[in-house]
Every structure is written in C-alpha cells, then in structure tokens.
Amino acid sequence: MLTQFASPGLVGAIVEGGLDPAEDPGWADSGASSPAEYARWAGHLCGMTCLRMALGTGAPSLFALRDGALKYDAYTEDADGVIKGLVYAPFARYVSEVHGLDAVVHRHLSPTGILDLLDEGRTVMASVHYGIRHPEVPPPGRGGHLVLLTSRTADGAGVHFHNPSGTTAATRAACVPLPVFERFFAGRGVSLPGSTATGP
Structure with a gap:
C-alpha cells in the first residue's frame, strides 16, 4: 500500500x-523538489x-497531486507559513475537474453511512485520528488524518481501510470493527468511485 x-x-x-523526514533517502520519489520541501509537506x-x-496505476506523484490541489486552494498557507488543509470542497472540485472522478463531500457522515457508500x-476518504494505527488504544480525539476505506469486512461488521x-x-492495510473505527472517526469525509486498484 502507498x-x-x-x-x-x-x-x-x-x-x-x-x-526528520529530510533524512528519508527516497524523498525524490515523492516528486518533491528538495529534502526540505519533502520534510515540510509529507506529513500533510x-x-x-x-x-x-x-x-490506481499511473497516478501522478505525490507532490504533483499536491501541486494540483494547491491550484484549487485545497491547501493554503497562512502568513506564518502554516499549512492548512485538506479543504474538502476545493479538493472535490480538483479531483472531479482534473482527474475525472466523481468526488462527493460528506460534511456529516455516520458510520452506517460509510457502510452504505461502500455497499454502493x-x-x-474518512477523517480519523492518526492513532488509528493503534486501535487498541483509546484516541485522545477524532479527526486530523485521512484514511481510505475500501470495503466491509467479510462478516459485514467492520471496515477495510488503507492508512x-x-x-x-x-x-x-487494516481492518477494524465499526465501533472501534467510530472512536477515531470525526464524522466527515469525501467519497470517490471504487477502484480495483485499492483492493480490500
């Protein structure tokens, strides 16, 4: 998984x-122009x-996508250089107009609503706390990080997602029961057409 x-x-x-992300020897593969740019942006x-x-296959590099999103103001920087985003509405416009995907913003999304979208x-792309990589630990909050949910689990009671x-x-490439996911979930996200590239 990416x-x-x-x-x-x-x-x-x-x-x-x-x-320090600048120490990542693979930084150039991201499409960043320098280790410093990579270190500043990769966490966002x-x-x-x-x-x-x-x-899926043939997707632009990470920073090429960032450049496109910047043109649509899906990311912004304040006067102090603090990076803000991802901003959903301009992101959805970018994805729809540039990449031809039907991106829909869901400002109020329930866990069962996620299952309905997966069933469709x-x-x-769901907003969760980054601590979801340790689902056994109660999170200190919700939201602030995005994961891509791809399908229900085989028993129908959980979700598969890529973090x-x-x-x-x-x-x-994780899966958790829906009540566990809900503890991290901020109740918002963006849905996209399904892709065989994302897998379970």
Missing part, C-alpha cells in the same frame, strides 16, 4: 520515532496519498 512518506520502512521512525499529504490509491461501490501513515503492513 504511504505518505517515500520509504515505507521509515514511516514508524518518522511518525513515532522523531526521525495523507489525502493526496489516498487520492493516489484511488487513481464507492471508497471513502497512509501505517507503520507496518498490517496497519497500512
């Missing part, structure tokens, strides 16, 4: 071990990683 950092084996060291690009997975064959900041194979 990660928002160029070297999947270093995700844990970066997000939990304090490794969970949404672009989800989009890359939804686009759509995928869902751009997953630290292991099992947390990058």
Whole structure:
C-alpha cells in the first residue's frame, strides 16, 4: 500500500520515532523538489496519498497531486507559513475537474453511512485520528488524518481501510470493527468511485 512518506520502512521512525523526514533517502520519489520541501509537506499529504490509491496505476506523484490541489486552494498557507488543509470542497472540485472522478463531500457522515457508500461501490476518504494505527488504544480525539476505506469486512461488521501513515503492513492495510473505527472517526469525509486498484 502507498504511504505518505517515500520509504515505507521509515514511516514508524518518522511518525513515532522523531526521525526528520529530510533524512528519508527516497524523498525524490515523492516528486518533491528538495529534502526540505519533502520534510515540510509529507506529513500533510495523507489525502493526496489516498487520492493516489484511488487513481490506481499511473497516478501522478505525490507532490504533483499536491501541486494540483494547491491550484484549487485545497491547501493554503497562512502568513506564518502554516499549512492548512485538506479543504474538502476545493479538493472535490480538483479531483472531479482534473482527474475525472466523481468526488462527493460528506460534511456529516455516520458510520452506517460509510457502510452504505461502500455497499454502493464507492471508497471513502474518512477523517480519523492518526492513532488509528493503534486501535487498541483509546484516541485522545477524532479527526486530523485521512484514511481510505475500501470495503466491509467479510462478516459485514467492520471496515477495510488503507492508512497512509501505517507503520507496518498490517496497519497500512487494516481492518477494524465499526465501533472501534467510530472512536477515531470525526464524522466527515469525501467519497470517490471504487477502484480495483485499492483492493480490500
């Protein structure tokens, strides 16, 4: 599965071990212009990683997608250079107009609403707390990170999702019961057409 950092084996060291992303030897594969640009932005690009997975084979690089999203103001920077986003409405316009995907913003989305969208064959970029990589630990909040939900679990009571900041194979392509997912879920997201590229 794709990660928002160029070297999947270093995700844990970066997000939990304090490794400077500029030290990632694969930074150029992201499409960034320099290690500094990569380090500044990679932690904000969970949404672009989800989009890359939804686009499938032949998707543009992570930073090419970021550049496109910037043109639509799906990311903004304040006077102090603080990065804001992902902003859903301009992101949906970008995805629809540039990549031809029917992106729908869901400002108020219930867990059962997610199941309905999955049953319709759509995928869902859902806002969750990044701690979902450790679902056994109660999260301190909800939202702030995006994962791509792809299907129900075989028993129908849980969800499969891809986590751009997953630290292991099992947390990058994860599944949890719906009540566990709900603890991390902020009740909003963006749905996209389903893709065989995303898998379970």
